[in-house]
Amino acid sequence: MASSSIYEKGKEAMAMATSVAATVMLVRSLANELLPNEARDMLSYGLANLRARMKWRHSFSIEQTDGPYSSNYLFYHVKTYLASRMEAVGATNALQHLRLSIGTMDDEDTDKLIVSMEEGEEMVDVYEGAEFRWCLYSHDVPDDSIISRSLGRRGGKLYYHVTFHKKHKAKALSGYIDYIIKTAKDIRDKERPLTMYTNDDSDWTPEDFCHPSNFATLAMNHALKKSVIDDLEKFITRKAFYKRIGKAWKRGYLFYGPPGTGKSSLIAAMANYLRFDLYYLELTGVENNSQLRKLLLGMTNKSILVIEDIDCTIELKQRDDNKKKPPKSSDPSKDEKVTLSGLLNFVDGLWSTTGEERIIVFTTNYKERLDPALLRPGRMDMHVHMGYCTPEAFRILVDNYLSKKEVPIDNLSKKEVPIDNHRTYPEIDELLGEVAVTPAEMAEALLRSKEDLDVAENALTSKEDHDDDKRLDVALGKIVEFLKSKKECANKEEESRHKKKMT
Numbered sequence: 294m295a296s297s298s299i300y301e302k303g304k305e306a307m308a309m310a311t312s313v314a315a316t317v318m319l320v321r322s323l324a325n326e327l328l329p330n331e332a333r334d335m336l337s338y339g340l341a342n343l344r345a346r347m348k349w350r351h352s353f354s355i356e357q358t359d360g361p362y363s364s365n366y367l368f369y370h371v372k373t374y375l376a377s378r379m380e381a382v383g384a385t386n387a388l389q390h391l392r393l394s395i396g397t398m399d400d401e402d403t404d405k406l407i408v409s410m411e412e413g414e415e416m417v418d419v420y421e422g423a424e425f426r427w428c429l430y431s432h433d434v435p436d437d438s439i440i441s442r443s444l445g446r447r448g449g450k451l452y453y454h455v456t457f458h459k460k461h462k463a464k465a466l467s468g469y470i471d472y473i474i475k476t477a478k479d480i481r482d483k484e485r486p487l488t489m490y491t492n493d494d495s496d497w498t499p500e501d502f503c504h505p506s507n508f509a510t511l512a513m514n515h516a517l518k519k520s521v522i523d524d525l526e527k528f529i530t531r532k533a534f535y536k537r538i539g540k541a542w543k544r545g546y547l548f549y550g551p552p553g554t555g556k557s558s559l560i561a562a563m564a565n566y567l568r569f570d571l572y573y574l575e576l577t578g579v580e581n582n583s584q585l586r587k588l589l590l591g592m593t594n595k596s597i598l599v600i601e602d603i604d605c606t607i608e609l610k611q612r613d614d615n616k617k618k619p620p621k622s623s624d625p626s627k628d629e630k631v632t633l634s635g636l637l638n639f640v641d642g643l644w645s646t647t648g649e650e651r652i653i654v655f656t657t658n659y660k661e662r663l664d665p666a667l668l669r670p671g672r673m674d675m676h677v678h679m680g681y682c683t684p685e686a687f688r689i690l691v692d693n694y695l696s697k698k699e700v701p702i703d704n705l706s707k708k709e710v711p712i713d714n715h716r717t718y719p720e721i722d723e724l725l726g727e728v729a730v731t732p733a734e735m736a737e738a739l740l741r742s743k744e745d746l747d748v749a750e751n752a753l754t755s756k757e758d759h760d761d762d763k764r765l766d767v768a769l770g771k772i773v774e775f776l777k778s779k780k781e782c783a784n785k786e787e788e789s790r791h792k793k794k795m796t
């Protein structure tokens with residue numbers, strides 16, 4: 294009996310609280326319609342206080358500034374996060390006032406419209422089943438800090454106010470806020486332009502990196518591609534693991550194969566996938582260990598250190614052999630020439646204390662010429678062979694160069710190998726088994742046939758001739774011709790080599 298009356302009272306209290314919340318919302322929407330801005334701000338502030346006093350509710354406020362001179366970064370994370378959630382929670386339709394802005398001015402392609410909440414508006418976000426009601430307010434007190442005045446800002450300081458049921462307080466404080474910060478950082482990372490650094494003496498020179506390569510357009514064996522993506526995924530989610538085992542949070546890759554098989558394209562695809570900056574280290578330009586140390590210490594986290602064509606830096610191996618000569622100065626690290634194995638030891642030592650989320654990639658055309666010390670298990674975590682064009686890789690290239698299909702950008706890195714069939718495929722597959730063609734050569738041949746087609750199509754008026762199947766017939770017919778002529782050349786070369794041997 295007693296418990297049922299407590300239950301009834303609880304229910305009444307909930308109903309009252311809900312009706313107070315409903316009234317607050319009603320008053321707010323009426324105020325938005327009828328009151329001038331200043332009165333509306335005062336009312337919003339009062340309503341926020343009223344809401345905060347409702348016993349079953351808890352709330353946080355997140356101020357734009359933390360003291361007169363410093364920004365509160367959480368405020369900006371919340372802003373980014375809420376802007377990304379507006380579409381999902383239907384706020385772009387529901388809200389009366391929206392704030393519009395554009396993120397960048399210098400690159401037309403990345404000019405992206407940002408839609409965010411306007412002052413006095415309210416939106417509801419749901420995280421793990423808990424409801425969070427967000428409002429944006431400004432304090433009545435104008436922000437007259439030196440910074441704001443110098444920037445010409447007027448009006449009050451902004452702050453977000455979030456209310457939720459008190460039972461979700463722990464979830465709000467830990468999980469939800471962490472989730473907001475992580476999501477906002479991920480969004481910023483995605484939008485941040487990447488930088489490519491090259492070494493000039495002992496300094497890095499930055500340049501914008503805008504290589505279009507990505508895993509979807511990279512022509513390589515599907516299983517191998519998947520294993521590289523899986524390895525990267527595992528690597529970036531294993532911070533705690535690396536910490537626990539006391540190892541530097543780094544991963545090493547060796548990409549090997551003939552010129553034009555996509556080693557550099559794979560590096561670019563990795564950088565675009567992970568949103569990591571690239572540091573191209575020209576080892577022959579590094580005089581000694583102290584320069585190398587300076588360069589390595591100058592790298593940022595979330596980056597890829599690339600050392601291309603290590604077979605061409607073969608003298609580095611010879612330096613290894615000459616190591617026994619006594620150093621000239623009293624500090625050996627200053628004079629000692631850089632060696633490949635020395636570099637790896639250096640990277641291990643420095644990165645285990647100063648770096649996080651670092652990747653090192655070596656490329657070579659001739660794996661067999663490398664110092665065996667470099668190929669020893671444990672040195673490079675993954676060896677990736679980039680080979681000549683296979684039927685599987687060819688289909689990806691056809692899709693890249695001849696398909697008119699649009700691929701949704703978010704799925705690019707996960708796109709499956711296309712399984713489009715064409716009557717020329719069996720013949721092309723057979724020819725690919727007989728002649729060694731690099732993906733770079735094939736990409737060029739496809740580009741040529743596409744350009745020929747485009748020129749021919751521009752001269753046509755009949756709609757029928759624009760038919761996709763017909764286009765493919767003509768373009769792939771040209772690829773068959775290209776492969777046949779390549780096979781003929783290879784046969785002739787073989788014949789003349791044979792004749793030379795005989796004479």
Ligand SMILES: Nc1ncnc2c1ncn2[C@@H]1O[C@H](COP(=O)(O)OP(=O)(O)OP(=O)(O)O)[C@@H](O)[C@H]1O
Nearest residue numbers: 510511512551552553554555556557558732733736
């Ligand atoms: N596997 C591939 N997938 C898609 N395109 C490729 C591939 N390989 C080569 N290409 C095309 O050929 C061009 C040159 O390839 P890339 O520079 O990646 O080859 P590489 O293996 O690094 O050659 P090198 O050994 O000469 O440095 C690329 O820009 C791209 O257009």
Ligand SMILES: [Mg+2]
Nearest residue numbers: 556557558601
């Ligand atoms: Mg290359």
